[in-house]
Amino acid sequence: MPNMVIVGTVALDNIRTPFGEVRSALGGSAFYAGLSASYWTEVGVVAIVGEDYPEEGFRLLERHGVDYRGITRSKEKTFSWTGEYTYDLNTAHTLKTELNCLLSFAPDLPAVYDHVDTLFLANIDPEIQLRVLDSMPVRPSLVVCDTMNFWIENKLPDLKKVLSRIDILTINEGEARMLSGEFSLVAASRKITAMGPKTLIVKRGEYGVLVFGKDSVFASPAYPLEEVKDPTGAGDSFAGGVIGYMTRSRKSTNDVLRQGVVVGSAMASFCVEDFSTRGLENLSKTAISGRLSSFASLTSYPDLPPLDAGMKG
């Protein structure tokens, strides 16, 4: 019985990076986030797919215990993103976006999700995000939203309505600047949290994330990998890990948020190690546990001695 629900896209992606290429590969914001969260809590995905969507996608969710009763099948084709990355893997270059069935997506959440603890509004039209928020009989105790430059440019009024009703916004560095009109991320965070969310998570690709809360900033690095094969889905896997962990912990304290951000960073690091969702599939506890230990040692250092002992004058 899911206690976390994700609304977003399920897609078939065509991706090219310097390390290879995949076509009609499993993807989408809700799909990545769902797989990632599945390691931490009972999660359901609400999305729409077309009649061309392969059974393989459902089987993968099933194997990870993801509830997909909220995935509608339409008569159109599945949403598809075609993009490529050059050696600067921080920037995706969109070659084609075929919305297809997404154009008629008007999700009605299965009644079984009426009382979930947490809701992740993954990257999708803010009109749909609003519709979902309106449809819930009880507001989940934690509502997290992701968005992108396209919605900031084209659906700002709707996006602002969403922002006024959420707890955490996850957004890319450049998008935080675009949304706030501020170059400094400290200034940007103040403006964006004034729009609603108590917490802003700024995603910086290979540089990790900055988390701005009330009177608190947390910096978490991305895991330095020898080879990043495909960054697609990293942000969604990150969010799925953060929220999955927070749902499991049943707390939204600053400490749990920070732990969640580290879990999310670990899940994202698995995601980018292979194409499509392959890096997120069938992860063992040993693998996850090892990556989390590596994260801990990546940032830890012994307390500095008091300054009088450590300084000259």
Add this chain to the structure above:
Amino acid sequence: MPNMVIVGTVALDNIRTPFGEVRSALGGSAFYAGLSASYWTEVGVVAIVGEDYPEEGFRLLERHGVDYRGITRSKEKTFSWTGEYTYDLNTAHTLKTELNCLLSFAPDLPAVYDHVDTLFLANIDPEIQLRVLDSMPVRPSLVVCDTMNFWIENKLPDLKKVLSRIDILTINEGEARMLSGEFSLVAASRKITAMGPKTLIVKRGEYGVLVFGKDSVFASPAYPLEEVKDPTGAGDSFAGGVIGYMTRSRKSTNDVLRQGVVVGSAMASFCVEDFSTRGLENLSKTAISGRLSSFASLTSYPDLPPLDAGMKG
């Protein structure tokens, strides 16, 4: 009596950023590093200045207890760098480099530096760095070197000789890629440490640093500031802090290196808050101590519970 010596440039800089402009301002790699290190250990600076160099520069060093007996005064003009930054404060755009007296710089270290513990070869011609290494009767127990793209492109054989004789290299992200021919920093670190230095510190501007040692990686963020006025000297202040702290600690263990990197990051964060060296001048213990506490809270999170308690399956 200095136990750390810095060889590098002392300059008069002309700098423009979106937040203002300074002309003939105090600067130079050894100058920034010296001021920064002065808070942590007894430090001497070896450099050359021209007859136009203002007394103010010496007075500033004096006030911070920096030994400047190793600064030669030539009859030519002082080295001068003219550059500007746009809102992307990570990238300096060089408008003019006037070497002037630097062209005749052939440092002879004062005998009083013969037995210093640590040596920082700040950014300068690798031929000069080699000359300094050759001139020392005893190799200091810690030798750190900084360099830049210009030397990688134009003096690679000399630079490689330097690298074979040092303990730590500090270098910008883009320069690490240039020097190694590898895009992945993990791969780059392997190639660069094979050239000599046991430790590679990759500087990533507002994203902080990555430290690659033998079997150990450490990530330290830059402090998220509301306003960065002038990034000039950030890397040198960083290095001065790292090495100053390590010199004070009389140890080069992995733990002390990590603590030093945090100290260096704190010193760099003061540096960029104002133009030229103003941000590094007359810092109180309270200010430094407060910044170090902020750094600690910026990256700390409670240990994650064991996975069996934290995971679903």
